[in-house]
Amino acid sequence: MGVSTMWAVALPISLTGIPIAYVLNKTGAMEQQFFVLVAGVVCLALVAIIPAAMMIIRGEKNDPFFYVLSIFTFSSVMDLVIALENDGFISSFMTFYLLEGEPYLVTAHGTMILYWDGIAHLLMYVLMVAGHSKRQGWYREVGLYWAGSIAHSMVVFLPGNIAGKYGMKWSILLNVPYLIIPFWAGYRFLKSGVKPQKSVSKPLSVALWKRPQDVFFVLYLLAATALAAFRGMTVLGCNAEMSQIYKNQYDPYLKDDSTYPMMQMLIYLFYFIPYYVAAACGLWGGENHTWMTDWALIHAGAAAQGQFSYIGGAIHASTDPNYRLPSDPSVRLSFFLINGALFLVPQLMALRFVWGKTFTHELPPAEPILSQRKKKAFKKHM
Known part of the structure; x- marks a missing residue:
């Protein structure tokens, strides 16, 4: 049973969470926090064990990540259900969980992360399954993007x-x-990167000002650093006045x-700023190291989810x-320009690293000394 077949099993199992939630919502026991926790643990265990057990029984070996993929698929489906219930589109599915499980999910932020998990993350799982099944390189790239998004x-x-x-509840x-x-998955994706060939890398002498797209990204990173420091403080x-x-008139959501x-x-203050500085230095030097592509994808996922x-x-x-x-129209314009840029530019920067031109070229590997001697001997006989 391959990954695509496992997905065909995991997805229907994850969808069973919808009728299960409806039934549990009608159960009086769900009015107690402990039973909500137990029900959650049992559901997560079942949706993880059943597809994984089927692969083990059939003797199939695969990326360990896919043994737990059904857990995340299940959570994406249930998170979308909760988000829809929060906004009044449906009812009587997850009321018990919002009351005794995780009441903070009814907040605006909670609702938005539920929508992101139920739509964006679910799409990423589909892409990862498709990429892995077809042995496409973008399986790893989507994985890094997802790791940045969900970790953030x-x-x-x-x-x-x-x-x-x-406050805290058992759930x-x-x-x-x-x-x-x-x-764990992000670490594995990073470690599974393509190993560089044994060749000599020589940076091209392309000045930053000759790379207009990178000039834009460097300026963005510097501005984002200043903004992150300002909003963090x-x-x-x-x-300061x-x-x-800013807090009272332009961004009261803070x-x-x-x-x-x-x-x-x-x-943003403690984690994004170090990345901004490192990426700006890398772009300034014109080097397209592997870490720049990997962390651009991780940062793009984190920035998209966060914004x-x-x-x-x-x-x-x-x-x-x-x-x-x-x-106020002027306040709204400034808000959407600032936060829209923080959402969009990291996506463009990730695309630049994944699809853009590199600024290094690799010289062919040096020939072994023995081969050079053979060539010289051959020329003498000629």
């Missing part, structure tokens, strides 16, 4: 849950696999008591009106 989602979501107004433990597995309580004006916007800005959640949260109806994006 969790490092903002979990601290926000703990620090936010809803937060259900997020542990979604925190550990993406980092703002959420940490900077009393400019910070207060003050949301769910604390997710604050966590988002801290991730989708942040922009959506700022305009979502469930956000307190005091923290929602103001209706």
